[in-house]
Amino acid sequence: MTKKLLGIDLGGTTIKFGILTLDGQVQEKWAIETNILEGGKHIVPDIVASLKHRLALYGLTKDDFVGIGMGSPGAVDREKKTVTGAFNLNWADTQEVGSVIEREVGIPFAIDNDANVAALGERWVGAGANNPDVVFVTLGTGVGGGVIADGNLIHGVAGAGGEIGHIIVEPEDGFECTCGNKGCLETVASATGVVRVARHLAEEYEGDSLIKAAIDNGEAVSSKDIFQAAAQGDKFADSVVEKVSYYLGLATANISNILNPDSVVIGGGVSAAGEFLRSRVENYFTKYAFPQVRRSTKVKIAELGNDAGIIGAASLASQFIK
Ligand SMILES: [Zn+2]
Numbered sequence: 297m298t299k300k301l302l303g304i305d306l307g308g309t310t311i312k313f314g315i316l317t318l319d320g321q322v323q324e325k326w327a328i329e330t331n332i333l334e335g336g337k338h339i340v341p342d343i344v345a346s347l348k349h350r351l352a353l354y355g356l357t358k359d360d361f362v363g364i365g366m367g368s369p370g371a372v373d374r375e376k377k378t379v380t381g382a383f384n385l386n387w388a389d390t391q392e393v394g395s396v397i398e399r400e401v402g403i404p405f406a407i408d409n410d411a412n413v414a415a416l417g418e419r420w421v422g423a424g425a426n427n428p429d430v431v432f433v434t435l436g437t438g439v440g441g442g443v444i445a446d447g448n449l450i451h452g453v454a455g456a457g458g459e460i461g462h463i464i465v466e467p468e469d470g471f472e473c474t475c476g477n478k479g480c481l482e483t484v485a486s487a488t489g490v491v492r493v494a495r496h497l498a499e500e501y502e503g504d505s506l507i508k509a510a511i512d513n514g515e516a517v518s519s520k521d522i523f524q525a526a527a528q529g530d531k532f533a534d535s536v537v538e539k540v541s542y543y544l545g546l547a548t549a550n551i552s553n554i555l556n557p558d559s560v561v562i563g564g565g566v567s568a569a570g571e572f573l574r575s576r577v578e579n580y581f582t583k584y585a586f587p588q589v590r591r592s593t594k595v596k597i598a599e600l601g602n603d604a605g606i607i608g609a610a611s612l613a614s615q616f617i618k
Pocket of ligand 1: 461462473474475476477480482
């Protein structure tokens with residue numbers, strides 16, 4: 297019987313699970329709530345319990361699986377299979393993850409950072425079309441990234457490789473970033489970053505705009521509202537999208553000038569704007585990319601949505617295929 301892969305996408309609100317074929321097709325998927333109470337001490341036992349329950353439900357045993365892969369927030373130690381400083385899980389201290397799951401479930405386990413894992417997913421069966429050179433940028437609460445070069449995920453000496461969110465795009469008077477620097481891509485292209493750019497531009501905008509009026513009235517405005525208004529012809533909202541696209545085009549062109557990937561794939565919640573965002577990013581990408589890069593590297597929108605995490609996580613487990 298053909299073996300399967302298990303992928304786990306650990307997030308601050310839900311833990312997603314998937315059972316996949318060896319070529320990346322999702323056969324079963326489910327999710328549980330992440331219980332971050334009491335220092336997140338229930339998370340790993342909840343994962344173990346859910347795996348045991350579902351495997352029994354599907355009539356599967358550990359021998360049906362090649363391995364388990366998992367994507368996690370925080371700083372991941374791939375050798376020790378531990379996670380440190382995942383604050384949205386209440387995991388401030390180092391957590392034993394892999395050793396517990398391997399012992400309890402009896403299946404080999406591999407772990408990596410969540411943005412890296414999503415990059416692997418998109419590269420494998422999503423917009424990356426299994427190409428060996430793919431750069432992934434995810435625009436969500438923050439801006440994450442993953443770089444796959446010559447088929448290898450780039451980790452760097454301290455595991456901080458591929459931190460595309462901290463490429464500086466506004467070195468002089470940029471917004472302050474959670475990393476301590478100023479003007480990082482994350483400060484202007486995450487969901488909150490887009491709103492921050494809007495607030496900044498609203499100070500000087502003279503014309504009529506429902507979005508500007510909402511900002512000036514102190515109403516809550518989301519990045520989705522801004523993209524929708526821009527698509528409907530709001531000129532102020534359009535100027536915000538244009539500015540965000542400029543930052544993304546500049547950052548992706550600079551990464552591509554070094555790596556010349558087959559594609560730069562833009563994912564995450566903000567990428568739901570689709571072609572409206574992609575074509576504008578591409579305009580600035582084309583402006584700033586080196587000629588050969590401009591002609592060969594493509595700017596794409598991610599295709600897997602929420603499944604990128606479980607699919608990429610499962611791909612980590614394919615290292616256990618003998
Ligand atoms: Zn930063």
